[in-house]
Amino acid sequence: MQAYDERRLEIARRSAKGRIELAPSLSDLHVPARSIALVVRDPLARRGLASALRLEGIAVEEVTGNQAPSGPVRTAGDAGLGAEVLAEVDVILWDDGAGAGDVEVPRPQGATPWIGLVADGARAKTLFARGFRGAVRRDADPGQLASALEAVARGLVVIDPAFGAAVLPGPEPVRDETLHLSPRETEVLELLAEGLSNKEIALELGLSPHTAKFHVTALLDKFGAETRTEAVVRAARAGLLTL
Amino acid sequence: MSDPTSNSQGHVLADALDRVAPALVLLQVDLEGRPRLATGLVWKAADGLIATTSRLFRDAEARDLAIQVRGADGKPRRGTLVGRDEATELALVRVEDTAGLADAELATQPLRVGTFVAPAARTDLGLRVALGLVKGLGPAWVTSGGGAVDQRIDVEGELPPGFAGGPLIDFGGRVHGLNVRGLVQGGTTLPVSTVSRVVDALAQGATTASGHLGVGIRELELPAHAVAGVTPPLTDPRGLLVTWVGQGSAAAQAGLQVGDVLIRIDDRDTPDHAHLIAALSGKAGAPVSVLFLRHGRAEVVQATPGARTPRGDEAHAGAHHARGATRSSARACGTEAVWGRGPGAFWAQVARHWGVR
Structure with a gap:
């Protein structure tokens, strides 16, 4: 509870400084305010990104001191992120640039996760190899980016699907998840497809009406169908019935 | 007033x-x-x-x-x-x-x-x-x-x-x-x-139960060129790829084969299973015309749907559907090379072979 109150004070404080536009959802109990540090060389890009993220209700920490790192950034320190800033931010957002592949990738250290805005899958792979926790396309929309930041802040790893092929291992061979029916259920299904009633099914298979009804209900459940006819259609789609 | x-x-x-x-x-x-x-x-x-x-x-x-x-x-x-x-x-x-x-x-x-x-x-x-x-x-x-x-x-x-x-x-x-x-x-x-x-x-x-053709089928998206010659044109560009034909079934007797793509029964289009069931509703014993694609060309046969497949065939058919048809039918489709690689690969290959996507 105390942590929550502190967060609320923080939001109020930052909001009073005119730094964030509070989206209505931020006043919800369960959505913590996030603050991130931007490490973006180009000042225009940095300002644009900061505005866009603030509109999403994210507090963007303006790095005091080295705002436009001129040399290679290998650590948070190189980027001008001092200890006190690192203590406050949840995520560090690194702009990898528009595709100049020779920009050195920083090596994240410490507890604060880094997420990168990258141009292609190869760079994304490099970032992850260095210890980044997220890679998003540079032209992702602010809402997506905000979601990615939230996910990384919560300890998840975020990969833009555009980079999936480069970053993730190759796709598994397709495994057809055929619904498993017991032999008895298959028998009942065949009779269901003929339009037989529970009683008729019971007679045909030598079961009690109660047992037949039990199997029919089980089939409806397995196929997620409301009616017998729907179950037949779904069974056909699953390759369990011929037509 | x-x-x-x-x-x-x-x-x-x-x-x-x-x-x-x-x-x-x-x-x-x-x-x-x-x-x-x-x-x-x-x-x-x-x-x-x-x-x-x-x-x-x-x-x-x-x-x-x-x-x-x-x-x-x-x-x-x-x-x-x-x-x-x-x-x-x-x-x-x-x-x-x-x-x-x-x-x-x-x-x-x-x-x-x-x-x-x-x-x-x-x-x-x-x-x-x-x-x-x-x-x-x-x-x-x-x-x-x-x-x-x-x-x-x-x-x-x-x-x-x-x-x-x-x-x-x-x-x-x-x-x-x-x-x-x-x-x-x-x-x-x-x-x-x-x-x-x-x-x-x-x-x-x-x-109102459907007449039975005796085919295992799978939905297939059809590219425009595959259905260009069909009149009246399809409103929904999908068809049903035949993955299995029961021995002695109505489909077998009509000459339908694995790899055929069903698109219309009488005047009812069949883009998916529900539509096929609707098209065959009440048709047991009644002749129907079946419009289908074979080698990318539209053909028609007459079929007389029966009452139901003989018992026990479903499990047989189901296994084929999952595995991707028997080896012999795979050979017939020119897909023997991918047989056993899993149904996804198999059916993609069949579709390519028949000139449909």
């Missing part, structure tokens, strides 16, 4: 309800001690036939069901279930005592988008009506259970509880269809032609 305080306009719908009231009934069944109620519409008073929603009889064992039917006079009469078609959510009930029951007046003018309509019901609290309008009309469609409906009628508003099985009337008190709840979210109206067709079939004891 008409009296401005007469409110004659205000009673239009009340008057309409009065006109349909003699055809509105309340049905009750007792299932495991608990009563279930629904509205029904007298479809043929002379024969004591009443149309209602099949949901009233859900989970119920048909034959020995006790059904109570009440008309305007409130007097309960015994009814028996003639039949039900769950694919269209319709059921037919017969009463012996037809006193006081009258046929509803069916509409002669078609609905238009914007026509004011009213779902009507007879409940245990008396007559009820709601106000709606036709917000859209669409072409024939197939329900998720494979039922064929002649027209899509979209009425503004959700169907209120107790109204399923009752008519959709206009301000003249004429019936345009029967309302059912489960086929479409919020309820939908089945046009009179569809209700008539199903009621007639049920009354004659004809089965």
